[in-house]
Amino acid sequence: MKIYEDLRSAQQRLDGLQNGLLALVALLLLQFWLLQGVHSKHYRELAENNRIRTLSIAAPRGMLTDRNGNILAENKPAFRIVVTMGPSGSVDRISGTLSSLLKVDEAEIRQKLSRPRAAYQPVTIKTKATFEDVAAVEARRREMPEVSVEVVPVRSYPLARSAAHVVGRVGEVTDRQLKQPAFADFEPGRLVGQSGLEALYNEDLTGTDGLRRMVVNSRGVEIELSEDQPARGGGAVELTLSTDLQAAMEGAFANRAGSAAALDPFTGEILGLVSSPGFDPNSFTSGIERTVWEGLTRDPRTPLLNRAVQGQYAPGSLFKVVVAAAALEEGLISPESTTFCPGYASIYGHVFKCNRPSGHGVVSLGRALGDSCNVYFYQLGARLEIERIAAYARKFGLGSVTGVDLPSEARGLIPDTAWKERLFKAPWYQGETISVSIGQGQVLATPLQMARMMAAIANGGRLVRPHIVRLVAGKPAVYEPAVSMGFKPSTIAAIRRGLFMAVNSGGSGQHAHIAEVEVAGKTGSAQVVSSAKLTKDIEAIQPHAWFAGFAPFDSPRIVLAVLVDHGGSGGAAAAPVARAIFARFLLPRSLSPVERRVSP
Amino acid sequence: MLRRLFQGLDYPLIGLTLLLSSLGVAMIASATQDTRLEGLWVGQAGAIAIGVLLLLVVAATDYRKLADRSPVLLGIALVVLIATLAIAPRIAGTKRWLSVGPVQFQPSEFAKIVAALVIAKLFSEMKKESLGLGDLLVPATITGVLALTIAAAPDLGTAVSLLPMFFVGAFLAGLRYKSILILSGFLVVFGLISWEFLLRDYQKARIYSFLDPDLDPRGSGYQKKQSQIAVGSGGLTGKGYGEGSQTQLGYLPARQTDFIFSVLAEEFGFVGVGVTLGLYLALLWRCLDIARLARDRLGAILVSCLTATLTFQVVYNVAMVAGLLPVKGLPLPLMSAGRSSVLATFITLGLILSVRMRRFAN
Numbered sequence: 001m002k003i004y005e006d007l008r009s010a011q012q013r014l015d016g017l018q019n020g021l022l023a024l025v026a027l028l029l030l031q032f033w034l035l036q037g038v039h040s041k042h043y044r045e046l047a048e049n050n051r052i053r054t055l056s057i058a059a060p061r062g063m064l065t066d067r068n069g070n071i072l073a074e075n076k077p078a079f080r081i082v083v084t085m086g087p088s089g090s091v092d093r094i095s096g097t098l099s100s101l102l103k104v105d106e107a108e109i110r111q112k113l114s115r116p117r118a119a120y121q122p123v124t125i126k127t128k129a130t131f132e133d134v135a136a137v138e139a140r141r142r143e144m145p146e147v148s149v150e151v152v153p154v155r156s157y158p159l160a161r162s163a164a165h166v167v168g169r170v171g172e173v174t175d176r177q178l179k180q181p182a183f184a185d186f187e188p189g190r191l192v193g194q195s196g197l198e199a200l201y202n203e204d205l206t207g208t209d210g211l212r213r214m215v216v217n218s219r220g221v222e223i224e225l226s227e228d229q230p231a232r233g234g235g236a237v238e239l240t241l242s243t244d245l246q247a248a249m250e251g252a253f254a255n256r257a258g259s260a261a262a263l264d265p266f267t268g269e270i271l272g273l274v275s276s277p278g279f280d281p282n283s284f285t286s287g288i289e290r291t292v293w294e295g296l297t298r299d300p301r302t303p304l305l306n307r308a309v310q311g312q313y314a315p316g317s318l319f320k321v322v323v324a325a326a327a328l329e330e331g332l333i334s335p336e337s338t339t340f341c342p343g344y345a346s347i348y349g350h351v352f353k354c355n356r357p358s359g360h361g362v363v364s365l366g367r368a369l370g371d372s373c374n375v376y377f378y379q380l381g382a383r384l385e386i387e388r389i390a391a392y393a394r395k396f397g398l399g400s401v402t403g404v405d406l407p408s409e410a411r412g413l414i415p416d417t418a419w420k421e422r423l424f425k426a427p428w429y430q431g432e433t434i435s436v437s438i439g440q441g442q443v444l445a446t447p448l449q450m451a452r453m454m455a456a457i458a459n460g461g462r463l464v465r466p467h468i469v470r471l472v473a474g475k476p477a478v479y480e481p482a483v484s485m486g487f488k489p490s491t492i493a494a495i496r497r498g499l500f501m502a503v504n505s506g507g508s509g510q511h512a513h514i515a516e517v518e519v520a521g522k523t524g525s526a527q528v529v530s531s532a533k534l535t536k537d538i539e540a541i542q543p544h545a546w547f548a549g550f551a552p553f554d555s556p557r558i559v560l561a562v563l564v565d566h567g568g569s570g571g572a573a574a575a576p577v578a579r580a581i582f583a584r585f586l587l588p589r590s591l592s593p594v595e596r597r598v599s600p
Numbered sequence: 601m602l603r604r605l606f607q608g609l610d611y612p613l614i615g616l617t618l619l620l621s622s623l624g625v626a627m628i629a630s631a632t633q634d635t636r637l638e639g640l641w642v643g644q645a646g647a648i649a650i651g652v653l654l655l656l657v658v659a660a661t662d663y664r665k666l667a668d669r670s671p672v673l674l675g676i677a678l679v680v681l682i683a684t685l686a687i688a689p690r691i692a693g694t695k696r697w698l699s700v701g702p703v704q705f706q707p708s709e710f711a712k713i714v715a716a717l718v719i720a721k722l723f724s725e726m727k728k729e730s731l732g733l734g735d736l737l738v739p740a741t742i743t744g745v746l747a748l749t750i751a752a753a754p755d756l757g758t759a760v761s762l763l764p765m766f767f768v769g770a771f772l773a774g775l776r777y778k779s780i781l782i783l784s785g786f787l788v789v790f791g792l793i794s795w796e797f798l799l800r801d802y803q804k805a806r807i808y809s810f811l812d813p814d815l816d817p818r819g820s821g822y823q824k825k826q827s828q829i830a831v832g833s834g835g836l837t838g839k840g841y842g843e844g845s846q847t848q849l850g851y852l853p854a855r856q857t858d859f860i861f862s863v864l865a866e867e868f869g870f871v872g873v874g875v876t877l878g879l880y881l882a883l884l885w886r887c888l889d890i891a892r893l894a895r896d897r898l899g900a901i902l903v904s905c906l907t908a909t910l911t912f913q914v915v916y917n918v919a920m921v922a923g924l925l926p927v928k929g930l931p932l933p934l935m936s937a938g939r940s941s942v943l944a945t946f947i948t949l950g951l952i953l954s955v956r957m958r959r960f961a962n
Contacts, residue, residue, distance in 0.1 A: 007894070009774060011892050014892045014900070017888055017907075018888050021885065025915075028922065032873045033870065036834055040833065040835040040836070042832065043831070043832025046832075047851075050846065050849070217849040217851075218849055218850035218851045223849065
């Protein structure tokens, strides 16, 4: 055995191994440089995402109250079962148990949880959880730390269907809304106002969401609170509405379709606004079921439409107020002028029938308004011609929006020659003026516009701006004051006299008569010009029944416009509804009167 | 005898060893603070103390005598490994651990040292100028048997770490470059063919999970991803000792054992990584220096084989932490918490020192 072996070749190869070692370490250092030097910002963000869990705390929406503080919309705590999973959470472990506990389809739970999401982004498994659900989940907190119960404010409407169109409803923010700047801060799925005041005052009602940032460990356990911004609730909105009157108005309609608007004749405050049939906004607060939604949208009686501001109807004989005012102001007649009604009028070679085929005989303006004599107004219409009628209609605010603080208000329509030229490229036929002079033909108005017109007669000739909100977040809502229409006092007085006679001297509005209070008003019937005549639906060819009036006669406190869809004659169908509302409002026995507050 | 022992010791090597072990203890303390494993660093320090004693004892022992008895040691190793398979309790789906009284240990860690002795002994006795492929048959068979026994635990990581040891042994023993080329070419081609054509996807998946149940137990790529986040978010200078969010909030898996280097990278940043890799480089470089100084082929090959295992473990573990290699249960020598790993590493270094001390005289 050699004492010293020749190790030179092995030693050379050891040099090679050392070089290899050096190369390996250099390679590792390069990789660490990439991670820690080049891309460290990216990994720091990932580490922050691991470490910090951000929860948004929903701000409670502002309340809606009536003028007396009665609640129309509030927030109630509701329970929601949510799953908050970390990056390594296992859906399989909890989906089966959750499904049997909450009676939710397991496939649905899996689908919700398998959607891509950031770690610790809570996923709602069940809204509107019952106390049993909450108890079942809480009892298994140890087994399923990912599952928790969240208490969230949910919109609640204690009066349910009452004033639903005014209050509106909330719903998940739509994709279209999300593209608008007003909704820039909203996350998909967030409930926002979708109609009525909920939509119009959404910004004021929403408030500011709070934020909680917590440091969480790998099991999702909160270690410390790193940031806590409490939610700031939305501002309350106080309405001019009286829920008592509103309920009375809705009661007067029973199940009939139609609409009614009640105003303070001097301030334009809306005291009640009915659109029937209505809906229950509570069914929207936690996401509406599809069958309910389809039922509402497909119902031919259009329960989601707010007829009072969105429904456009021929004003019928209510329009005679405009024609009378125009004729008096233009000096075509004096309050004492009379004419003879043989039951028809022959104008421009056409025969136009009166509403009483036997004729009214000799009629004054008062009787003409009181008995709603068409012949009287055919003649006035022919003398005034369309341009002057349209001009006076506009003085009453017709043909344009009233500016009420409710969304999607309709303008109605006051036709004139320019309008016809623009739309039909045809000249105005004088025969059309005759239809317009009794509120038929192309004339369209909303119930609120009719109430506003009647308010101008009741208050002595000033056009009010109808509004329904008094206070927003404690600050008074400011509206432009009522504007004088510039009519002679005698004009207003003459019309008032006619409206008084209609109700109190056996006129067309006698069904609105109340023994204890003097009511004045006008009936109307809006002819339905539609294909409904071809169908055999007898109700559908009935004209819409109108009544608009005010009371008490000497110092009016309320103006009312009532429309009963396909009610037939205004005197028979709408006047009794108005009477019931007047009685409930003005007679202390039946209804505590609205506290009269002076509008700021 | 003692004087000779202390005179012959390589103090730079021991210094590097103690420096890295202490760093490990410090990182373990950080990784386990405020957890139920708090205080684990004390046990690690104790294991290091025992390790130092073992290192001295082994260094004092003549490696040649140990190599002479390598067949006996191999027999014992195989018996213990098979006994482990037969009687060991299943821990996390594997049978790697054997209990002797109150002490648990991992026989495969020690089997590696026996493998190094056997391989070194076999290759050193081939007194040829150069070796061909045929000369590899006997050592390859023995290494293979040992590797398969370890792999059956299953402990693929440790089994694979026998391969670099075998190749470095063959390389230093004088395997011809032509043979190396043929061998590596054959291995690459065989590997590719079997992966592409012989195995179906589900079989590959089964092989993965059978051989390595601790691969991704918490969802796809979770460990690798969390480790990369820890490393990358550490940046240049780190988040500070005990301040790493990935470590302290528990996002980092196996942070006191296999991923201890992630903890270091997160809390001390690229600077800490550079210094630590520098220390490892110095340690392994020094070991290869010792191989060059060895008085005989046996010593040179033995030291190189042992260094090859150490290098493989360090490089694999650090590359795994950096997300370059799949996650395997391979500890980082000297730093990862674990008594068996610490003791085996110190014995390994003791053997290397034993070769150095006997570099001059008979």
